[in-house]
Amino acid sequence: MNIRSSADDFVSRTNAIVAEFKALDGPLLPILHAVQEAFGYVPDEVKPVLAEALNLSRAEVHGVVSFYHDFRAHPAGRHVLKLCRAEACQSRGGDALADRVRQLLGIDFHQTTPDGAVTLEPVYCLGLCACAPAAMLDDDLHGRLDADCLEALVAEARR
Structure with a gap:
């Protein structure tokens, strides 16, 4: 086309x-x-x-x-990983998780992996403050994240 x-x-x-x-x-x-x-x-x-x-x-x-951060100007990857950047998540280790996910994916926020598998987006509240830190892979919410959980999410998205 x-x-x-x-x-x-x-x-x-x-x-x-x-x-x-x-x-x-x-x-x-x-x-x-x-x-x-x-x-x-x-x-x-x-x-x-x-x-x-x-x-x-x-x-x-x-x-x-x-x-509105939900609207994209470019096509997203096959999977979208949204990492909460709000205060509750930051206070529970969200900054370290953000650094780790950027390292695992080799991209920064608002970018897509070269293979088109994952787009990484920051969000400023997923409504899981009591379960911080939180992320959303596609439409599935994940709370109480740690480095192991995050690595499992990235591995799932890369498949």
């Missing part, structure tokens, strides 16, 4: 998503979630489409995409 047909696909699929959600009050967030689910990220090509369809400026659409 060439770049032009890919851009056309983004636009046509985005228009279908907009048609499905446009009648909602405040439809931008549900539309952005649906776009990311469809493509794995929010492509730049869809921002002007959304702006026009919702009577917003491109800057407003871009501002929402860049403000």
